[in-house]
Structures are given as structure tokens and as C-alpha cells.
Amino acid sequence: MKFMVSKKLSDNPTMKTTLLWMLAALVAGLSLSVAAKLGEYGASPSAWSAAVLGSEADFTEPLGLDELLLRVHSDLFGLIFVYVVVGGLVMRLNYRTRTKIALMAASLGSLLLYPALLLAPWGGGIAVCVGIGGVLGFHLLMGCYALLIALALWKRSL
């Protein structure tokens, strides 16, 4: 992809327009994804545990390992692509190298926490909170990075 090798993206109107629209669509997509997660699991750690581990009070069954595997696998597929594209742009921001590495490490770390959800049958509520908290944190970080990149493109510093 050309944005990986172009010297200054904001000087190229085609690249700038395409990337700004793509970032707007990704922010919308990440917001909808968070809405879907909150609808699926609930808005609090106790609701997440009840949704995944089941609840006698609500007569809900726990999610099996196969169901958890399917959810994590299909979610990770899209999120990895988002990470690579947004990460490629973050590394071009006009920040210190250490800052950029820290930003990318934070988002990678949060994404890698998501598979902890697979340990829910053994780890209980802690694994559920780590997994769902991790993926929600990843969405938040990617949304913030997308806004930082859009701002840099707008100010012609990328």
C-alpha cells in the first residue's frame, strides 16, 4: 500500500482524501463494534461475567468453549487488519520513536488480552473481565489513534 512508502501523505490529495474517509469509516465501525459488544455482554464487569459464565438468577446458560472460540476468532480477524493499517500510520506520526512504540505496544497488549476470554471456563470472572476489558480498550485506543492521524493529516504534518 502506497501510504507505507509515500514521503508525505498530506501532500498527495488522493492519499489524504482516501485516508481521511477511511479513518472516519473505521471510527464509525469501531463505535458500532463497541455498541455490539455492550449489547452482547452488557455494560459492567458483573454483566460480562453473567453473560459468559451464565447466571442462575437470569436462567442463562454459560457460553461453551466452542462458542467463545468462534467469537474471538471472527473478531480478531477484522481487528488485526485494523491494527496493521492504523499502526502503519501511527508509526509515521511526527512523535518520538519511543512514544510511537509505546502507543503500538499498548494497543497490541490490549488486543492480546482478548483471547483471555477463552480461559473463562477455568479462570471465571477474572478471565472474562480481562478479555472483554482488553478488547474494549483496544477499540478505544484505535479510535483515539485514528483521530490523532486524521488531525495530523488535516494539519499537513503526516
Place this chain on the structure above:
Amino acid sequence: MRIVALAFVALLLFQSALGATLFVRTVGYLPCDVAAYYADKSLSGLLEVSVPHFLMIPLALMGSLHLLAFLGTLRPEHRSRLIHPFFLLFFADQLSPFAIAQGFHWVAYLKMVSFIGFELGLAALWWVLLTHTFKEGE
């Protein structure tokens, strides 16, 4: 490089054709079919479809549209003007089911126009990019 570009376009074209077929088979091809289908959908059902589209289509669009930067036959300002309709149609196509589910049934017309416009626009874009690639050898 040409073979990779051809494979990319062929795969995206195939994927779009599958999407169009799936749409016609599950939703229908008349605005009243579209309104009836989305009117019964729950928010979680709508999100289940729109989230993967919102995460993957912008990346595919970016992959396709950034190739416009290589088209020497178009002026830079014309190239960037071509990009806006694609994303506007994409947003209209993906967000209109939420409006239909809220009771705005007339949005089904917008859904049909944006869906068909988006698919035809992509087909035209890939045709232009491919013919240019093979003519100019870029």
C-alpha cells in the same frame, strides 16, 4: 505486480458479486422488500451485519482508491473528488438499515440506490484501474 493487482480486483469483484447475490436472495430487490426485511430486524441483528462491513470495506476501498494516485491521466483534484461519492454511498448503504428499523421506511429507496450505486461505482473504478494498468504497464 500486474498479476497481484488483477488477483486483488478479481477477488474483490467476486466478493461483491457474492454480496449482491446474498442481498437479493435474503432481502429482495424491491424497496418494499427491503423495508419489510429491515423493519423486523433487532439492533443486535443489524450490528452483526454492519460491524464486519464497517471494519473491512473501508480497508478494501482504501486499497482500491489509493491506486487512483497512479492514474496519470486524471488531475490530482479530480482524483480526490472521485473518492467522496464512494464513501458517501458506503455510509448511506450501511447506515440506512438502522433508519428503516426505526420506522423510516422511505429510507429503503436510499438503501437500494446507495447499494446499487456503490456496487456499480466499484465495478467502474476497477475497470478503469485495470484497463489503465494493462495499457500503461504501470
